[in-house]
Amino acid sequence: MKTLIANALIIPMDREGHFVVGDIGLDGPAIAFVGKKDPSFTADRVIDAQGYIALPSLYNSHTHLAMGLMRNYKDNEPTLQAWLNEIFPIENKLVPEDILVSSRIGIIEALQSGTGFFHDMYFKAEATAQAVKESGMRAKPGLTLFGDLADSQERLKRWDAKVLPLIDDPITYSIAPHAVYTCSKETLRFAHDAAKERGVPLHIHLSETEKENSDCLFEHRKTPLQYLIDLNFFDGVSAFLAHCVHLSEEDRKLLKDLPAAVVHNPSSNLKLASGIAPVATYLEQGIPVLLGTDGASSNNNLNLIEEMHLAALLGRLSSKDGLPLKPYQVLEMATSSAAKAFGIKGGMLQAGFESDLILINTKKAHLAPLNDPFSALVYSVQGSDVEYLFSRGELLLEKGRLTRFDLPSSIEAINDAWADIKQR
Amino acid sequence: MKTLIANALIIPMDREGHFVVGDIGLDGPAIAFVGKKDPSFTADRVIDAQGYIALPSLYNSHTHLAMGLMRNYKDNEPTLQAWLNEIFPIENKLVPEDILVSSRIGIIEALQSGTGFFHDMYFKAEATAQAVKESGMRAKPGLTLFGDLADSQERLKRWDAKVLPLIDDPITYSIAPHAVYTCSKETLRFAHDAAKERGVPLHIHLSETEKENSDCLFEHRKTPLQYLIDLNFFDGVSAFLAHCVHLSEEDRKLLKDLPAAVVHNPSSNLKLASGIAPVATYLEQGIPVLLGTDGASSNNNLNLIEEMHLAALLGRLSSKDGLPLKPYQVLEMATSSAAKAFGIKGGMLQAGFESDLILINTKKAHLAPLNDPFSALVYSVQGSDVEYLFSRGELLLEKGRLTRFDLPSSIEAINDAWADIKQR
Numbered sequence: 001m002k003t004l005i006a007n008a009l010i011i012p013m014d015r016e017g018h019f020v021v022g023d024i025g026l027d028g029p030a031i032a033f034v035g036k037k038d039p040s041f042t043a044d045r046v047i048d049a050q051g052y053i054a055l056p057s058l059y060n061s062h063t064h065l066a067m068g069l070m071r072n073y074k075d076n077e078p079t080l081q082a083w084l085n086e087i088f089p090i091e092n093k094l095v096p097e098d099i100l101v102s103s104r105i106g107i108i109e110a111l112q113s114g115t116g117f118f119h120d121m122y123f124k125a126e127a128t129a130q131a132v133k134e135s136g137m138r139a140k141p142g143l144t145l146f147g148d149l150a151d152s153q154e155r156l157k158r159w160d161a162k163v164l165p166l167i168d169d170p171i172t173y174s175i176a177p178h179a180v181y182t183c184s185k186e187t188l189r190f191a192h193d194a195a196k197e198r199g200v201p202l203h204i205h206l207s208e209t210e211k212e213n214s215d216c217l218f219e220h221r222k223t224p225l226q227y228l229i230d231l232n233f234f235d236g237v238s239a240f241l242a243h244c245v246h247l248s249e250e251d252r253k254l255l256k257d258l259p260a261a262v263v264h265n266p267s268s269n270l271k272l273a274s275g276i277a278p279v280a281t282y283l284e285q286g287i288p289v290l291l292g293t294d295g296a297s298s299n300n301n302l303n304l305i306e307e308m309h310l311a312a313l314l315g316r317l318s319s320k321d322g323l324p325l326k327p328y329q330v331l332e333m334a335t336s337s338a339a340k341a342f343g344i345k346g347g348m349l350q351a352g353f354e355s356d357l358i359l360i361n362t363k364k365a366h367l368a369p370l371n372d373p374f375s376a377l378v379y380s381v382q383g384s385d386v387e388y389l390f391s392r393g394e395l396l397l398e399k400g401r402l403t404r405f406d407l408p409s410s411i412e413a414i415n416d417a418w419a420d421i422k423q424r
Numbered sequence: 425m426k427t428l429i430a431n432a433l434i435i436p437m438d439r440e441g442h443f444v445v446g447d448i449g450l451d452g453p454a455i456a457f458v459g460k461k462d463p464s465f466t467a468d469r470v471i472d473a474q475g476y477i478a479l480p481s482l483y484n485s486h487t488h489l490a491m492g493l494m495r496n497y498k499d500n501e502p503t504l505q506a507w508l509n510e511i512f513p514i515e516n517k518l519v520p521e522d523i524l525v526s527s528r529i530g531i532i533e534a535l536q537s538g539t540g541f542f543h544d545m546y547f548k549a550e551a552t553a554q555a556v557k558e559s560g561m562r563a564k565p566g567l568t569l570f571g572d573l574a575d576s577q578e579r580l581k582r583w584d585a586k587v588l589p590l591i592d593d594p595i596t597y598s599i600a601p602h603a604v605y606t607c608s609k610e611t612l613r614f615a616h617d618a619a620k621e622r623g624v625p626l627h628i629h630l631s632e633t634e635k636e637n638s639d640c641l642f643e644h645r646k647t648p649l650q651y652l653i654d655l656n657f658f659d660g661v662s663a664f665l666a667h668c669v670h671l672s673e674e675d676r677k678l679l680k681d682l683p684a685a686v687v688h689n690p691s692s693n694l695k696l697a698s699g700i701a702p703v704a705t706y707l708e709q710g711i712p713v714l715l716g717t718d719g720a721s722s723n724n725n726l727n728l729i730e731e732m733h734l735a736a737l738l739g740r741l742s743s744k745d746g747l748p749l750k751p752y753q754v755l756e757m758a759t760s761s762a763a764k765a766f767g768i769k770g771g772m773l774q775a776g777f778e779s780d781l782i783l784i785n786t787k788k789a790h791l792a793p794l795n796d797p798f799s800a801l802v803y804s805v806q807g808s809d810v811e812y813l814f815s816r817g818e819l820l821l822e823k824g825r826l827t828r829f830d831l832p833s834s835i836e837a838i839n840d841a842w843a844d845i846k847q848r
Contacts, residue, residue: 068792072799078740078748109789270737271803273748300803301790310734313694316502324502324697365533366725368492368835369842375496379695379724384808411792418793 001393002027004043008054008359009373010034012349013336016328019373024054026355029392034349047388052359053373053381055331056347057116057389058304059338062203062242062263062292064122065106066099069418070297080209080272087297093424096127101413103131106302108405111137111397113303113383114358117344119240119263119292121176121203125159129166136404137391138356140342142176142203143194149186152177156194170392172342174240176203180224181212185231192233201238201342204228207251208243209274225251234258240341242292243268244282245275252285261288261341264333266310267301268294279311279333280318280325288341291333304334305383312378327374355393360385425817426451428467432478432783433797434458436773437760440752443797448478450779453816458773471812476783477797477805479755480771481540481813482728483762486627486666486687486716488546489530490523493842494721504633504696511721517848520551525837527555530726532829535561535821537727537807538782540814543664543687543716543766545600545627549583553590560828561815562780564766566600566627567618573610576601580618594816596766598664600627604648605636609655616657625662625766628652631675632667633698649675658682664765666716667692668706669699676709685712685765688757690734691725692718703735703757704742704749712765715757729807732758736802751798779817784809 003026011019012034025032025041032041070090077083099122110118117138120128125141132139143159145152167173175198177183177191195202207213207224216224225247233239238259247255255262264279279289291311293302308330315325339347346354362370366380389397396403429448436442436458449456449465456465494514501507523546534542541562544552549565556563567583569576591597599622601607601615619626631637631648640648649671657663662683671679679686688703703713715735717726732754739749763771770778786794790804813821820827 070795071790071793072795072797072804075796075799075803076748076750105789105792112789267737270741273740273742275741296790296804300799303790303806306733309730310737313691313734316697317694317699318697324500326500363832363835365529365536365831365835366495366720366727368529368838369495371494371496371842372499373496375499375724379499380496380720382727382806382808384806407789408787411787411789414792418795 002032002042002044003393004037004041004046005049005054005359006046008049008052009362010054010349011373013056013331014348014350017374024349024357026390026393029355031349031351031353031355033351047359049359051363052361052387053377054349055358055360055377056335056339056349057356057358057391058114058334059290059342059347060110060115060118060293060302060304061240061290061338062265062294063118063120063302064295065118065120065128065302066102066122067295067297068106068109068302069098069102069414069421071300073297075297075300078273080274081211083272083298090421093421094124096124098417098421099124099127100131101410101417103128104134104405104410105414106296107131107135107137108402108407108410109302111135111389111402112386113305114360114386114389115302115304116356116389116391117342119174119203119342121178126162126166129163129171132171133166134404136394136396138170138344140172140174142174145175145177145187145191146182147187148184149190152187152190172200174201174203179205179208179212180216180227188228188231188233192231192235192237195237196235201240202233203240204242206241206244207246210246213246223248223251225254229254234260240290242294243274243277245269245277252282252287256286261290263290263292264311265292265294266314267307268298271298276314278318280315280323283329284323288337289333290338290341303383305381305386308334308378327378330378331374355390357390358386359388361387426456426466426468427817428461428465428470429473429478429783430470432473432476433786434478434773435797435801437480437755438772438774441798448773448781450814450817453779455773455775455777455779457775471783473783475787476785476811477801478773479782479784479801480759480763480773481780481782481815482538482758483714483766483771484534484539484542484717484726484728485664485714485762486689486718487542487544487726488719489542489544489552489726490526490546491719491721492530492533492726493522493526493838493845495724497721499721499724502697504698505635507696507722514845517845518548520548522841522845523548523551524555525834525841527552528558528829528834529838530720531555531559531561532826532831532834533726535559535813535826536810537729538784538810538813539726539728540780540782541766541768543598543627545602550586550590553587553595556595557590558828560818560820562594562768564596564598566598569599569601569611569615570606571611572608573614576611576614596624598625598627603629603632603636604640604651612652612655612657616655616659616661619661620659625664626657627664628666630665630668631670634670637670647672647675649678653678658684664714666718667698667701669693669701676706676711680710685714687714687716688735689716689718690738691731692722695722700738702742704739704747707753708747712761713757714762714765727807728758729805729810732802751802754802755798779814781814782810783812785811
């Protein structure tokens with residue numbers, strides 16, 4: 001299938017400030033050309049994109065997709081720990097079918113707001129992988145580890161039996177030990193060794209709260225990052241470090257030389273009163289920064305447009321003490337920088353790159369006049385302005401309608417599941 | 425016209441945690457009943473609101489509506505002052521027709537995201553008042569004063585000639601001296617006296633930045649609030665104080681006994697790096713707090729749903745040091761507290777109150793399952809979920825469509841105006 005997207009305002013994400021009004025040709029899963037129409041290109045389908053911004057589809061680099069089940073549930077607890085005390089008893093009751101219906105709803109929300117890839121950390125991941133397969137989008141579920149070595153070995157065995165058979169491009173995976181405060185030293189070493197052996201990255205929560213830091217300092221006499229470094233956690237493996245709200249000066253110096261990226265989750269960090277990660281400073285110091293929503297029960301959405309908006313606003317506040325985050329940097333966090341970190345030839349609109357892109361309708365009151373399209377994308381655009389999403393050349397969202405999912409029955413299924421869970 | 429809204433999830437905003445599933449009857453501009461249908465009520469029109477939340481329409485208590493013209497224009501300046509240096513030369517070129525088309529677009533955005541009232545501060549306000557008249561919504565434009573007494577006298581004369589004839593319920597007005605750093609002492613006194621004489625409130629920017637405070641302390645040996653108090657600014661007049669990011673302990677003690685409300689503008693305060701107003705603390709101290717978007721060029725939207733979301737998230741962060749802001753408190757800031765402060769019998773759904781309300785479609789992926797509707801409203805709902813808006817019983821937004829405005833031609837008009845302004 002060859003698709004011509006005509007007359008879009010194209011933001012290729014190949015260099016700061018660059019945009020062009022023109023055409024994009026998609027030849028199945030790969031972009032054929034960007035900008036000036038290749039005269040030899042014969043389209044099977046033409047989309048008139050006048051008044052639309054074409055942007056790479058967005059990367060959600062840290063989430064717990066199926067937690068949408070518990071969205072807006074007992075979420076007025078003042079701290080991460082108090083809230084987890086409400087969430088864990090529910091999670092203990094979940095069966096794979098719950099995770100499946102919740103993953104479907106999460107995927108629908110993600111697609112409807114422009115997200116084409118998510119990096120997950122949750123249990124019973126075979127259900128999430130199945131939902132991803134149904135959806136046509138990209139994802140990287142994580143083998144989530146907690147507790148001691150025996151438990152981790154058991155989880156790995158279960159993963160290899162149930163999830164691994166579903167892992168097939170564009171579904172890849174990572175090994176996701178939950179955090180330094182929930183995993184034993186042996187589990188952290190085991191996670192590293194498994195990731196290294198399998199050639200997959202690691203995914204962990206790191207320095208999310210001051211309490212995590214102070215507990216780790218008390219127990220191990222090291223910051224969480226330095227504790228991981230001493231366990232050889234980063235040896236020959238790349239890692240995605242969610243949150244990093246509280247990195248010490250020494251941590252930052254060490255981090256920039258590690259094969260690791262910080263994943264900024266600004267909504268969740270505010271909502272759980274964890275703090276504001278100084279990501280403009282991290283970028284200035286040479287540390288890669290990506291963007292995530294975290295789970296919808298601590299956000300409470302899976303909407304990266306909203307997350308870009310918040311990251312941009314919070315990044316401006318930091319200009320009092322340092323450099324403000326620029327709109328283009330926020331866009332990079334959600335597109336090109338993420339694709340690079342995950343090893344996907346996407347996140348940019350260029351010939352030969354993956355046909356993963358979104359079209360955003362700018363014919364809206366809140367985008368008139370459009371003025372600077374980079375500012376408009378991070379400060380004014382709404383998730384609901386995303387009307388088209390291509391994943392590997394396939395339209396998963398077309399004029400705002402889902403092509404593979406039925407919204408009303410998906411909502412009914414999650415409502416039924418939730419009613420049932422509360423009865424258990 | 426009698427309207428029956430059937431089977432809604434009604435949030436009356438009459439007490440914390442209260443909601444009911446039932447019907448609402450609107451008898452023209454007044455609510456006839458809420459909850460259980462009055463059997464004697466014969467509706468001319470029935471709206472099936474199953475799956476919708478009914479909420480009072482929202483109050484935007486501080487904005488510069490027509491500044492949407494400059495939305496996303498040169499907005500990457502690091503401070504309020506640096507950005508104003510870019511904005512003022514454009515503003516000097518504006519004619520009333522520019523203000524008119526921009527006000528229309530601002531009103532459309534406001535209606536589409538659930539706002540039924542806005543409190544404005546901008547010049548050439550006859551054009552804004554005209555747009556409000558066309559719209560059917562409520563508003564309170566402000567006579568905006570800058571500079572010295574002669575200039576203010578001139579502006580008042582102009583106001584009385586051009587704007588006053590358009591002031592007719594539901595359009596009221598306030599007197600809006602811009603700030604202590606842009607108005608002479610005589611202008612501030614003049615503003616107070618005019619407001620007192622006319623029985624209208626005052627509207628001023630206050631303690632928005634640290635620089636405003638330190639300049640005022642240097643020049644007058646007082647904080648901006650204490651400077652105003654000493655000018656008798658609050659004598660017999662109520663006042664709306666926009667921002668109040670940096671109030672001293674003494675200011676807070678004084679403020680709670682004044683006939684004044686703080687207007688919190690969290691997006692603008694982040695975007696201009698002004699800071700985060702500790703509004704949970706203000707509320708705890710007995711100071712009324714309302715919510716505003718500020719102008720769209722420092723936000724960059726006029727979307728109170730988005731503003732509630734940010735206020736709620738930032739209000740959680742404050743729980744590290746004090747009380748977190750609760751979702752219900754955020755809703756009060758945007759509805760019942762605002763109506764009370766502006767002297768409007770609205771902001772609540774109760775028999776006898778104004779027929780000003782919105783219906784929010786909850787049949788969305790990001791609202792499934794709904795769980796706590798108060799959390800859902802502040803953390804998950806999107807502006808685009810607002811599908812109906814009633815103002816004094818008239819539907820201004822119906823199934824997401826504007827009843828009084830044409831969106832494409834309104835967008836064309838503002839784009840044409842902006843192209844023309846840049847040529848001047």
